[in-house]
Amino acid sequence: MSIFRIALNNLKRRKMKSFFIMLGLVVGVSTVIGIITIIRAMNADLGDRIDEFGPNSIILPRSEGVEMGNEMSQEINYDVQKLTMEDIPKILASEVSEYINIISPKLIGAVDVGEQKTLIVGIEPKSEFMQKPWFSLKEQSGIKNGEKIDELAFVELPETSIMIGSSAAKAFDLKSGETIVINEQTFSVFGVLNETGGEEDGLIYANLAVVQSLLNRSSELSMIEVSAYCNACPIEEIAMGLEKALPNSRVIPLKRAALFREETIDRFSTFGLALSGIVLLIAVLVLFKTMLSSINERTREIGIFRAIGFRKMHIVSIIFIEAGLISLIGGIAGFLLGSIMAVYAGPYLAQIQGEITIQVGLLLPSILLSAILAIIASAYPALKAARLNPAEALRFI
Amino acid sequence: MSEIMISLKDINKTYKSMGDEVQALKSVSLDIYKGESVSVMGHSGSGKSTLLSILGALNPPSSGLVEIDGIDIYKLSQERLADFRREYLGFVFQQFQLIPYLTAHENVMLPLTTTKRSNREKREMAAQVLERVGLKNKMNRLPNQLSGGEQERVAIARAIVNAPPLILADEPTGSLDTKTGDEIMELFQQLNKEGLTVLMVTHNPDNTKYLGRTIVMKDGRLSDERLNLN
Structure with missing residues (x-):
């Protein structure tokens, strides 16, 4: 007891x-x-979800000269080191690779459309549009009014096609299915993007390899946008890990998204x-x-x-x-x-x-x-x- | 004359009831010797239960001296008083007061629970005492599986398992039929013959024949005292 x-x-x-x-x-x-x-x-x-909603790091080529703060004006810089396609496997092999979710490389350059100069962006459509879910098509080639338009993240963009922002479409008076001559090559308009209110509305999008060929900048990249999971690792650490893997680059962590998160x-x-x-x-x-x-x-x-x-x-x-x-x-x-x-x-x-x-x-x-x-x-x-x-x-x- | 087991000197006890002071005991002095058996009789409100609670180290008097086996018990700390109750006193309460969720065996073991004996020793001691009161074959039953007389025997076994020198009993036969009551009184008589001092509060005059001395209380005082011839 x-x-x-x-x-x-x-x-x-x-x-x-x-x-x-x-x-x-x-x-x-x-x-x-x-x-x-x-x-x-x-x-x-x-x-x-927040990590997937837009990139939280931007990788730019390291430049020793004046920086204009805008990736589209890099031509003004001098002694610019280049980012290339070979840098992508380095990201995947970096010490922060386990946190990397989406890698979206792109090349940006000026092209001739008729007598006008405009900017074209070479992208890998799936990763680009997965990373930026606010992008959507207003109209799509082959899809009639009222029919369901494809989700951009699942679209295969043909090599002979481009997508065009709403302002650019208006400026060039283009609709989906029509053709456009860029640097003397003819492309069909696969789709017109809905207005985003940003600078993207004035751009033309094509496959990365196509743009590299158009601009004679084979394998070259203007920037790489990276979405990383920040659950287990602060964005600053991820940026440092990326810079370590890519000594020819500088990585800008987008703290606003991290802070919001x-x-x-x-x-x-x-x-x-x-x-x-x-x-x-x-x-x-x-x-x-x-x-x-x-x-x-x-x-x-x-x-x-x-x-x-x-x-x-x-x-x-x-x-x-x-x-x-x-x-x-x-x-x-x-x-x-x-x-x-x-x-x-x-x-x-x-x-x-x-x-x-x-x-x-x-x-x-x-x-x-x-x-x-x-x-x-x-x-x-x-x-x-x-x-x-x-x-x-x-x-x- | 043998040694004194209980010595009460000029005990007074006053309660407050509904704002009024009620004097339950008035200048009670009493000596009870070792090996004696004493019955305390009196009408309801005469002070006999108050006397028992004071002797049981449960209720300090308002004034006066209470010594049991030479110990001034109310000078002890609360914890030492609890130890004193365990070592010196065996209580047999009104209505048996067994713990309903413990078997007869476990109820008897209760006073041993807080001692340093081994579990095996506790079990054996409780079993021996239950055999002594004739309940060894019912030791694993719960109280509600026992008759009134059997429950009373368990209560007595619980009171003596620790081999205390003094047994205090409050109306132990009050809820039993005459035959069972007589059997219980014979058991108390036997325990007394074996050397235990017994003090019992009772209403039943027939019980006094089993006990050596009777004290009668009235209005908080000892009004009469007589030796019983048995």
Whole structure:
């Protein structure tokens, strides 16, 4: 016979009461675990989405001369080192390669269209348009009005075709399906892009290899735009890793996207923690009330223990062992329930595209959280029980 | 004359009830010797249960001296008082007061729980005492699976398992039929013959024949005292 046995037997006898105390813990712990699991998944998902939404690093050739701050005016610079197609495998082999998501190389140059000069951009269409999902086609060659236009990220741009920004299309009076002569080569207009409001509206887009050939700059690149996952690595570190891999270049990290990402994730985390705090507070209050009523029901029993020689410490031990046993089961059950809720309900509740995985690392914190809740909720009832006057408890008087 | 087990000197106990002061005990002085068996009788409100709680180290008097086996018990700290109850006193409460979720065996082991004996020793001691009260074959039953008389025997076994020198009993036969009550009183008589000092609060005059001395209380004072011829 031990204090532990007394506590265990009491829990077994008061199954309903024990169940409700445990339920309070399960609700508190599962809510917190569910929220944390969903927030972690949301963070990763949101991070991925933001990371994919535009480049977060731009690689430019290193130049020793005057920089105009605009990649389109590089012809003004002197002693410019060149970026080439050979630099792309170096990015993939760099120490930050695991964080790289999309690499979009491009060559920009001036071409003749009739008697006018205009800028043409050589791109790899799939990576370019995956990186810039705000690009879309207003009209597409072979697609009639009202029919569904292809998603740019999935378009194969023929070598003899170009895509044209809305302002440029207006300037050259071009529509999809029509032809345009660039540097004495004829191209058909595959599609006209929707207006973006940016400088892209005035550009002509063609396959990278085609533009390199048109400009007689075989294998040369003006810039490489890189989208990297910043979940596990700050953008500055990624930029440094890229510069190390490409000594002939300079890498400009686009901090604004990274800051936006951090701010957004911080907001989600703060909201989640605040919500968890409120749920925990409610759980502690419910537990406290239930434990207190349980102690009140056991007044006479505690009086017997005290009368036959149990010290106050022994009474407190009984209450805490009971709370500990309940919190152990409650913690495990709360973890399982919270994880299951997050995995199955999370994608619908939080509109997460990726898969939510059970965070096994949260099991021990769940049990600890449950134990802390139980200790907070049972501390006063335990002390109250220990302070009971045994004579009054036994109603001797 | 043998040694004194209980010595009460000028005990007063005052309670506050509904704002009024109620004097439950008035200048009670009493000596009980080792190996004696004493019944305390009196009407409800006469102060006998208050006297028992003071003797049981559960309720300090407002004034006066309480010595048990020469120890001024209310000078002990709360924790030492708990140890004193465990080592010196065996309680038999009204209505048995067994712990409902523990078996008869576990109930009897309760006073041993906080001692440093091994679990095996505790189990054996409890089993021996249950055999002594004739319940060895029912030791694994819960209290609600036992009759009133059997529950009383378990309560007595719990009171004596620690081999305390003094047994305090509060109306131990109050809820039993006459035959079972007599059996229980015979058990108390037997324990007393073996050397235990027994002090019992009772309403039943028939119980006094099993005990050596009767004290009658009235309005918080000892009003009568007589030796029983048995």
